[in-house]
Amino acid sequence: MILRLALTLALFQSPPHLTAQNGVTRLPGRVPAAALPAIDSIIAAAAAESLPTEPLVQKALEGGAKNIPADRLVNGVRKGLLQLRQARAIVSHAVPGQTPPEGHVAAVAAALARGLSGPIVERLITAAPDESPGPALHAAADLVAHRFDPDSAADLLVEAHNKGLRGVRLLDVATAADHELQRPGGRSPSEALAHVRAMLPNVPAPARRP
Amino acid sequence: MSPVDPRLQEALDGERDPGDLPADLREAYTRFIAAAKLLTATPRISVASRVMAEVRQEAAAAHRGNVARRLVRWLGQPVTVRLRPVWTLALAAGLAAVLLVPWGPNSGPTPGVAQGIANFVGHFPGARSVEVVGSFNDWSRGMLHLSDNDGDGIWHAEAVLPAGPHEYMFVVDGERWVPDPLAGRYVDDGFGAGQQNSLLIVRPVSAQP
Secondary structure, eight states: OHHHHHHHHHHHOOOHHHHHHHTGGGOBTTBOTTTHHHHHHHHHHHHHTTOOOHHHHHHHHHHHHTTOOHHHHHHHHHHHHHHHHHHHHHHHHHSTTSOOOHHHHHHHHHHHHTTOOHHHHHHHHHHSTTSOOHHHHHHHHHHHHTTOOHHHHHHHHHHHHHTTOOTTHHHHHHHHHHHHHHSTTOOOHHHHHHHHHHHTTOOOOOOOOO | OOOOOHHHHHHHTTSSOGGGSOHHHHHHHHHHHHHHHHHHHSOOOOHHHHHHHHHHHHHHHHHTSOHHHHHHHHHTSOOOOOOOHHHHHHHHHHHHHHHHSOOSSOOSOOOOTTEEEEEEEEEOTTOSOEEEEEGGGTTOTTSOBOBOTTOSSEEEEEEEEESEEEEEEEEETTTEEEOOTTOOOEEEOSSSSOOEEEEEEEOOGGGOO
16 A cells, blocks of 8 residues: 555656746646636746745645635745745855755745744854755754754754764754653753753664564 | 086085085085185285286386486476466466565565655544645645554554655545644644644655664
């Protein structure tokens, strides 16, 4: 069964350049007809600014699937465009002189949607300018979602990076901090972060699948 | 065949004392009795049994010959194989199964380097159907259904997904959109009603435990 699911899902994974081109063509029939012209124009604006369009297409498809009314659906997609613009500004500021990769911009926009502030995002990108910022940003967003101080969370992740942790291993740093916070006996957030900092880079990996 | 003398027949049947027979008949009687005893003492061997015994004897003698020489001779001879279509198809199906079915302890799906395995679990007692809809399937309905085979209300599905973040929601009974209570990560869906999508970060297979 899972093989069939994998094959089905694989059909939906189109190469990025193709999805950017045919994104709009996937919308008719999936979003309210009343919303289609406005959404088309938002996506066209993103493409004209060399912003990634797939997040906007996904947001429109999501709204259509959820039967969101046309006006709210258009607002949701427009909000996505604004986040992409803000994201590109942050990436351009963090790594000046380079054309921001679309993947970086999309990852930063997703982090902004999760509630990370621009300065925290910029700091994490600056710490590892040549790497995909997604995992570090999600790790920071995980920590902030669990009420850790955003600056302290960023400090911890930068230190973890400096000690060799990369990619999804940064997510394990956030998980370890959360576990320390929930440990019986009670640790304060700052104590939990200090404890994880002391164990770097040897934070526990997730449990192995049975 | 000449008929048996009635007096001899009576003696053989026990109806006449053999001592009353004339000398020539008494001698014949003695030969008959001796032959009868011989027949009862010797096991009866049919013609077929004797023929088969001869055949087995020859086969055993042949088997004692040079096995290697006979093997070489057999390899050099043309062989006619007779197959029935039904058995040929069964043989082909069995061979295909052996060749195509993956072996080993992990004979499930094999995700690519940039993919990982995602598990979806939800507790929806009494639900008639549960499916996952998200960015990994273009928010399309009917693509990824959870199952609850034992009817305990715990629904489950497993899928190979591209590594990275994916927003999703459960759709219960085809109409109720529910965030995954076990997701641990959530993000506002941006449509202004305060609804949150669940967020799943799929680890690439190289980093999956």
